[in-house]
Amino acid sequence: MRIQESGEMYLETIHVLSKKNGHVRSVDISEHMGYSKPSVSRAVGLLKNGGYIEVDPNGYITLTDVGLATAQKIYERHTVLTQFLIGLGVKAETAAEDACKLEHAISDESLSAIKAFIKR
Numbered sequence: 001m002r003i004q005e006s007g008e009m010y011l012e013t014i015h016v017l018s019k020k021n022g023h024v025r026s027v028d029i030s031e032h033m034g035y036s037k038p039s040v041s042r043a044v045g046l047l048k049n050g051g052y053i054e055v056d057p058n059g060y061i062t063l064t065d066v067g068l069a070t071a072q073k074i075y076e077r078h079t080v081l082t083q084f085l086i087g088l089g090v091k092a093e094t095a096a097e098d099a100c101k102l103e104h105a106i107s108d109e110s111l112s113a114i115k116a117f118i119k120r
Contacts, residue, residue: 003050005104008074009033010043011052014061015071024061077103077111084114 003011013032017024030040044061047053052067063071078099085095 003052003070006043007047007050007052008070008104009100010040010047011063011067011071012074012078014053014063015068015075018063025059026061029061074103077106080111080115080118081106084118087118 010029010033013029014024017028017032021028026037026040026044029035029044030037033040035043044053044055047067048055051064052070054062054064056062078096081099081102082092082095085098086092090098
């Protein structure tokens with residue numbers, strides 16, 4: 001099942017928050033992303049039904065293997081694109097914002113070429 005861009009953003013956020021805090025709840029996602037609790041609740045339900053996350057009885061969210069792989073892929077894209085744009089002279093804040101938009105659309109081939117270029 002192909003996940004939507006918004007779902008990728010949620011997975012990336014869950015991944016980042018779990019690395020930072022060790023645990024993630026819907027309220028943490030809501031605060032981090034600036035989305036309403038009902039919006040986050042709906043997204044969490046969709047991700048759970050899609051097999052990307054699990055939610056325990058206490059409301060703690062963990063990524064499944066598929067969810068983690070997807071989140072790591074998006075996070076890597078974000079990181080690589082941000083580094084690349086900063087290397088071109090873009091301000092860090094702008095680079096991060098633009099990378100967030102680009103990470104969902106760039107092909108694997110183009111990302112690989114950028115990664116190879118950065119290594120040179």
